[in-house]
Amino acid sequence: MGSEIKARKIARECSSIFTALGDPNRQDILIMLEVKGPLNVLQITENLNLARPTVSHHLKILSIAGLIKSQKKSREVYYHADWEDAKQKLLNFMNLITS
Numbered sequence: 001m002g003s004e005i006k007a008r009k010i011a012r013e014c015s016s017i018f019t020a021l022g023d024p025n026r027q028d029i030l031i032m033l034e035v036k037g038p039l040n041v042l043q044i045t046e047n048l049n050l051a052r053p054t055v056s057h058h059l060k061i062l063s064i065a066g067l068i069k070s071q072k073k074s075r076e077v078y079y080h081a082d083w084e085d086a087k088q089k090l091l092n093f094m095n096l097i098t099s
Helices: 003-021 024-036 041-048 052-064 084-098
Strands: 068-073 076-081
Touching: 003 024, 003 052, 003 084, 024 041, 024 052, 024 068, 024 076, 041 052, 041 076, 052 068
Parallel strands: none
Antiparallel strands: 068 076
């Protein structure tokens, strides 16, 4: 694979991460999940003073970007930050642009 094509592929893999991190509310959600541990939508809503559908929308974008994971416990879904996939993609991107 040519270096330009490889560079584009690596950059595209990070697009959803950049989109997710570009919104202050999603940044706040990630920080909250990192600091306070697994939280459900209601707990996030109460902490950020956002509407439940808005929080759900932000959680979906964060999930698509691979920045959070969810786990169902009883009737509730709890979310937690998960940087592993995103970290590797971002490291690949940083190595690409700094080499």
